[in-house]
Amino acid sequence: MTEEEILRLLRQKLIPQHREVICGVGDDCAVLESDSFWELITTDTMVEGVHFDFAYFSPYELGRKLAVVNLSDIAAMGGEPFCALLNLSLPRAVRPEIESFFQGLKERLAEFGAELIGGDITRNKCGWHLSLTIMGKAPKGGVVFRKGAKEGDLLYVSRALGGAAAALELFQKGIEPPPSLKKAHVDPDPEIELGKMLARNGLASAMMDISDGLLLDLARLCEANNLGAELYASKIPVFQELENLPLEKDPLHYALSGGEDFALLFSVPPQREKLLNICKRTLFCIGRLISEKGLFLIGEKERKEVSPQGFDHFA
Structure with a gap:
C-alpha cells in the first residue's frame, strides 16, 4: 500500500463519534470543540535515516526542524500554537547532544x-525517533480546512519552492548547499502569521501546507474539494539559486515535486483576490481550480496532465 492508500483507509475506518470532534483524519490538524475556541491537534514523526x-x-537544528514540521500544520489551519508533547526514543543518551536538541x-x-509541557522517553537500538504533538487554538469558526x-478559485503559494529538496540532493552528494537552500531544508520558517491572517480575514477558501511536494499536496486539496487544477509553469516560484547547481533535474522539477517546503498552499475566490494586499507581502498566484479532474501544467x-509526484514513505 502507498501512503495515500493508507490515509484513505484511515478516513474510511476512523469516523468521529464524539460531537466535540469537528474534523478528524484528512486535514492538517484534528479540530475539537471547546468552550470558547476551537482546539487544534497535530503530530509528526522524524526518524533518523x-x-x-x-x-x-546538528542536534540543535534537529530540534528546530521538529518544531517546524508541526507548527506548519497549525499554520495551515490558521491557528495559533500554545503547547507541545514530545516522544523521544534514542539508542544512546549523550548529554551535550540531548541538551542541544532540547534548546533548539x-x-x-x-x-x-x-x-x-511533557512527553515520554524510551530507548531503541536503531537511531533517533522523534514524535512531537502540538496543540493550538483558533476562534470558533475561524479555521481554514482543505475542503x-x-x-x-485561484491557487496561491506563500513563497519559493524546491529549495529543501535541492539542498537534500546536494547534501547527499557531499556538496554544501548555498545558505538559502540549506536554511530551506534544515531550518525552514512556519507560516504561522500568514495562516492566521488568511483565516481571520476570510481570504482563503481552502488551505494546507506543502510538506510532500506541490503536486502531491495539491492533488490532496483537489480530492477534498472534488476538483482538478491548472498550474502555470511560468508562475511557479522557484529558488533562483537552483540555476547552475550540479542537480540531476531542472529547477521546476524540485518546485513541483520536492518535499518539505512548508509553504502554504491556498485557494482564493477571485472576488477576494485584491484583499490579499492586507498581507503586505509577496504571494504567488500559480493557477486555478477547475471542474475537470486531474492536474494540468500549462x-x-x-497543456499537459501531470501525475501527483512527491514524497511517499511507502512508494
Whole structure:
C-alpha cells in the first residue's frame, strides 16, 4: 500500500463519534470543540535515516526542524500554537547532544508562543525517533480546512519552492548547499502569521501546507474539494539559486515535486483576490481550480496532465 492508500483507509475506518470532534483524519490538524475556541491537534514523526541525517543536521537544528514540521500544520489551519508533547526514543543518551536538541526545540516553539509541557522517553537500538504533538487554538469558526474551495478559485503559494529538496540532493552528494537552500531544508520558517491572517480575514477558501511536494499536496486539496487544477509553469516560484547547481533535474522539477517546503498552499475566490494586499507581502498566484479532474501544467506551447509526484514513505 502507498501512503495515500493508507490515509484513505484511515478516513474510511476512523469516523468521529464524539460531537466535540469537528474534523478528524484528512486535514492538517484534528479540530475539537471547546468552550470558547476551537482546539487544534497535530503530530509528526522524524526518524533518523529517513527524515534527517546527522551528517548535515546538528542536534540543535534537529530540534528546530521538529518544531517546524508541526507548527506548519497549525499554520495551515490558521491557528495559533500554545503547547507541545514530545516522544523521544534514542539508542544512546549523550548529554551535550540531548541538551542541544532540547534548546533548539524549545527556542523554536517559543518564537511562536508555544512551550513543551511533557512527553515520554524510551530507548531503541536503531537511531533517533522523534514524535512531537502540538496543540493550538483558533476562534470558533475561524479555521481554514482543505475542503471549502470552488471551481474558479485561484491557487496561491506563500513563497519559493524546491529549495529543501535541492539542498537534500546536494547534501547527499557531499556538496554544501548555498545558505538559502540549506536554511530551506534544515531550518525552514512556519507560516504561522500568514495562516492566521488568511483565516481571520476570510481570504482563503481552502488551505494546507506543502510538506510532500506541490503536486502531491495539491492533488490532496483537489480530492477534498472534488476538483482538478491548472498550474502555470511560468508562475511557479522557484529558488533562483537552483540555476547552475550540479542537480540531476531542472529547477521546476524540485518546485513541483520536492518535499518539505512548508509553504502554504491556498485557494482564493477571485472576488477576494485584491484583499490579499492586507498581507503586505509577496504571494504567488500559480493557477486555478477547475471542474475537470486531474492536474494540468500549462507551458508556453502545451497543456499537459501531470501525475501527483512527491514524497511517499511507502512508494
